[in-house]
Amino acid sequence: MTAKEKKRLEAKSKVLKALAHPTRLWMTEQLESGEKCVCEFVEEVDADFSTVSKHLTVLKQAGIVEDEKRGKQVYYRLKVPCVLKFMSCVEEVLISNAKSQAALLG
Amino acid sequence: MTAKEKKRLEAKSKVLKALAHPTRLWMTEQLESGEKCVCEFVEEVDADFSTVSKHLTVLKQAGIVEDEKRGKQVYYRLKVPCVLKFMSCVEEVLISNAKSQAALLG
DNA sequence: CTAATATTTGGCTATTTTGCCAAATATACC
DNA sequence: GGTATATTTGGCAAAATAGCCAAATATTAG
Secondary structure, three states, rough: OOOOHHHHHHHHHHHHHHHHHHHHHHHHHHHOOOEHHHHHHHHOOOHHHHHHHHHHHHHHOOEEEEEEEEEEOEEEEEEOHHHHHHHHHHHHHHHHHHHHHHHHHH | OHHHHHHHHHHHHHHHHHHOOOOHHHHHHHHHOEEHHHHHHHHHOOHHHHHEEEEHHHHHHHHHEEEEEEOOEEEEOOOOHHHHOHHHHHHHHHHHHHHHHHHOOO
């Protein structure tokens, strides 16, 4: 494996890792219907304001979302909408897992 | 958020988390061209045999790959091939990131 | 049965990630 | 200016993850 390939793998992993957290995944899914400010997330997520803010920072640094400050609030929106489309494949894995589970149970 | 939705988010996160590691991502990509046994991965991955085996276990438990023992070897193959197709979206994020980077540099 | 090969498992430490709190920063309003 | 609101940042402790080694297991060959 070349150094370049390694870099590319690490970059892709970073994007996946950003999505690989229940709260971050949920927030990403929420953004499908349009931008939201941090406070809107905080209301629904039962987590500290700082925690939500940090999660959004992770998504931002991965390049999945972008933010814009308007007045006192910071609004986040999807930067690369396809992340939601590819989630359908993750669902497919879940369905496959459920089938395996069902098969085991007879 | 209902308990059911929470479960679903956690399940999806587990799948994403399994892919969110350079070595596991690489191994998953390698399986695109067909099954491989653990020893083949070990030769190319500069990591301990046990480490590679554990990574494969993570992918297996997430439902991304399945294994089959034949003789002394254990062969792994993709169980849900779409995981590679959705990787094209992750690439799209990388391209988007590169563009942002380029824009910053003027 | 014994030896050799392929793989998994257990255990341990180092590193990374999470999430809270408190403090800092930014913006609008008075 | 001072105050209230929205958000980020720094710091810390708890939890999760990674990767190595050694030991256990399984299979084949002799």
